[in-house]
Amino acid sequence: MKNLFISAALVVSALSVSSCKKDDKDTTPTETTGTVELNMAHRWGMGADNFLLNMELVHPMTQDTMTFTTFKYYVSNIKFKKADGSWYVHPESYFLVDLATAGSEILSIPNVPTGEYTDMEYTMGVDSLRNVSGAQSGALAVANNMFWSWNSGYIMVKAEGTSPNSGSGSFAFHLGGFMGSNNVVTVKTVNFAGNSLTVTGGHTSEVHMTVNPAKLWHSSASLATTSSLMMPGATAKTMATDFYGGIAFDHIHE
Amino acid sequence: MVVSLLITSTNNNHSPLFDRGDFFQNMRTILFIVAISAFLFSCKKAEIENYKEWGFEKPSHFPEPHYKFENNTQTYDRFDLGRELFYDPILSLDSTISCAKCHAQTHGFADHNVNFSLGVNNTVGKRNSPALSNLAWYPNFMWDGGINHIETFSFAPITNPLEMHETMTNVVAKLNASAHYKEKFKKAYGSETVTDQKLLKALAQFMAMMISAESKYDNYVLGKTTFTSAEENGLQLFKTHCASCHTEPLTSSFGFANNGLDSDFTNDLGRGLVTQDPNDNGKFRIPSLRNVALTYPYMHDGRFFTLNQVLDHYSNGIVQSSTLATSLGTGFNFTTQEKQDLITFLNTLTDQNYLANPFLSEKKK
Structure with a gap:
């Protein structure tokens, strides 16, 4: 019995020693991956004015006065290309940027292998497969209110607010569509050119992007004409395409 | 618990235990108890075991299902x-x-x-x-x-x-x-x-x-039963006039059709609301007819309360419009006898095992 106690004690201490060892190992600076953060900076119009919820803005083209109460959109499937042409593909890469949720404008991609990256690819919206694959989790959970209940598919951009120019006093644009000519999902690429993205072990590198919500109405009518859109179609396609087209790479912080 | 009660009562009725005449009597009782408890035990066990065996099993006369529990393994x-x-x-x-x-x-x-x-x-x-x-x-x-x-x-x-x-x-x-x-x-x-x-x-x-999948119709398809002449006649009418949309054996193609209820669809565009294609306006799901005798009222707006009204509609109530299902033409002009036989056939789609399936009913708490 006494021997049993001793051996049990030995096992316990051995376990605690080995777990200590493991902790030591974790802190050694030999990590082979780093983190990349995509930082989505929202700027209104070509003048790059501040863009915040509950802030009165004037659209540079339609001249509509607008106060946003909701601004949400999906970014997905982020990939980085190394100088040797190989890609790092971020698994389960779905992000919901929600201006009402602080920090959601920073898309954190951990476990990126260290090295020099020349290009980045990302998708605006949610790929068609996830629109038809049943109940999802995380950013894609239906509880985020970014999924149409009556006509399955993700609302890929949601912009809501108030405006004196709208007949109803408010506006609500739910843009989506993943099929045929209504497909708004847009794959975008960034070439870092001479300024490649360096991922260092245990460090975070930042890729800064600019997003201009005013682009939604770049070639679309004033809120006086259309203040609400709740389904896929040509108008949604135009608005999403204009908005996505205005998203641009700005600079890298390492 | 039931078993122990039985033992108690038999003991009261049959003591002393070791009398030779009572031995066989008791043997019978014990066998009876064993049989009863085995039965009770199997009943209880059967609920789970039968379910596991049942799980999702495609009825042999059904096509492959669309949903296969991908990323949602059945337990x-x-x-x-x-x-x-x-x-x-x-x-x-x-x-x-x-x-x-x-x-x-x-x-x-x-x-x-x-x-x-x-x-x-x-x-x-x-x-x-x-x-x-x-x-x-x-x-x-x-x-x-x-x-x-x-x-x-x-x-x-x-x-x-x-x-x-x-x-x-x-x-x-x-x-x-x-x-x-x-x-x-x-x-x-x-x-x-x-x-x-x-x-x-x-x-x-x-x-x-x-x-x-266990209605009389299913048993007929599987060769387990025969139809009466009225049922047989109804089935043939069904095959001729209905089955191109109400595809056997599921009794639906799962497609969408305008079945001639209205010519103005502004109240409800139906499929057109989803596809935004005017050619789909006024089209609705072709419903499965399984258990149809009990699923009244009928149509997307529940406008018909009896199968007779439904057959009257298909017989001579078809409203013409640009998206009307071509197969409906101007209606089928069923005779009274044909309507009766069709209804007799439709009644064979009632699946009592489904309507009373204990696995699908509310669990007693």
């Missing part, structure tokens, strides 16, 4: 969770409306007697609550086919202001506040944290198991 606990949720009004805003309220098993999981179902605060729905069966074979859901997956289906009635009028966030919060449900979610999905994904997947497990 009894998940099914059981889905079953409890289906019958629990906790899914609605004020805990008054469960799925089962508008989908009654006794009526093929349709809402009987009302053309439009009532939601929270007695709000009136816009379309008739359809019968539910063989959902694993549906490529999409609702009268307009707007929902593309059995797992995302329940999101619609839960959040529709005319139905359960609840938010997913609220439902998840209510379930997370319930020790009972946390335990059930843990058993089903390994973690007691309730999420909308697990909720939807559990409901899908239950819904996909709603299999109606």
Whole structure:
């Protein structure tokens, strides 16, 4: 019995020693991956004015006065290309940027292998497969209110607010569509050119992007004409395409 | 417990035990008790075992199902969770409306007697609550086919202001506040944290198991029974006039058609609402006719309460319009006898085993 106690004690201490060892190992600076953060900076119009919820803005083209109460959109499937042409593909890469949720404008991609990256690819919206694959989790959970209940598919951009120019006093644009000519999902690429993205072990590198919500109405009518859109179609396609087209790479912080 | 009571009573009736004459008597009693307990035990065990064997099994005369439990591996606990949720009004805003309220098993999981179902605060729905069966074979859901997956289906009635009028966030919060449900979610999905994904997947497990394949019609198709001459005649009429849309054996092609109810669709564009194609205006899901004798009222707006009215419509009530199903022409001009035979045949689609399937009914608490 006494021997049993001793051996049990030995096992316990051995376990605690080995777990200590493991902790030591974790802190050694030999990590082979780093983190990349995509930082989505929202700027209104070509003048790059501040863009915040509950802030009165004037659209540079339609001249509509607008106060946003909701601004949400999906970014997905982020990939980085190394100088040797190989890609790092971020698994389960779905992000919901929600201006009402602080920090959601920073898309954190951990476990990126260290090295020099020349290009980045990302998708605006949610790929068609996830629109038809049943109940999802995380950013894609239906509880985020970014999924149409009556006509399955993700609302890929949601912009809501108030405006004196709208007949109803408010506006609500739910843009989506993943099929045929209504497909708004847009794959975008960034070439870092001479300024490649360096991922260092245990460090975070930042890729800064600019997003201009005013682009939604770049070639679309004033809120006086259309203040609400709740389904896929040509108008949604135009608005999403204009908005996505205005998203641009700005600079890298390492 | 029943067994021990039996032992007590036999002991009272048969003492002393070791008398030779009583030995055989007691032997018989013991055998009887063993047999009874074996029977009781097997009954109890059979519920689970039979289920496991049953699991999802494609009826031999059915085509391959559309839903194959991808990323939602079937387990009894998940099914059981889905079953409890289906019958629990906790899914609605004020805990008054469960799925089962508008989908009654006794009526093929349709809402009987009302053309439009009532939601929270007695709000009136816009379309008739359809019968539910063989959902694993549906490529999409609702009268307009707007929902593309059995797992995302329940999101619609839960959040529709005319139905359960609840938010997913609220439902998840209510379930997370319930020790009972946390335990059930843990058993089903390994973690007691309730999420909308697990909720939807559990409901899908239950819904996909709603299999109606044991009607007289099925037994006829499988060669297990014969039809009366009226049933046989009705089947032939059905094959000639109905089966091109109500495809056998599921009795639906799961397509959409304008069956000549109206010529003005502004009230409800139907499939056109989803596809935004004017050629789809006025088209609605071709419903399955399984258990049709009990799923009244009929049509997307529940305008017909009897099968006679339905057959009168197909006989000489077809309203012409640009999207009308060409196969309907100007109607089939059924004779009274033909209508009778068709109804006799339609009655063979009633599946008593489905309507009384204990696995699909509300669990006694």
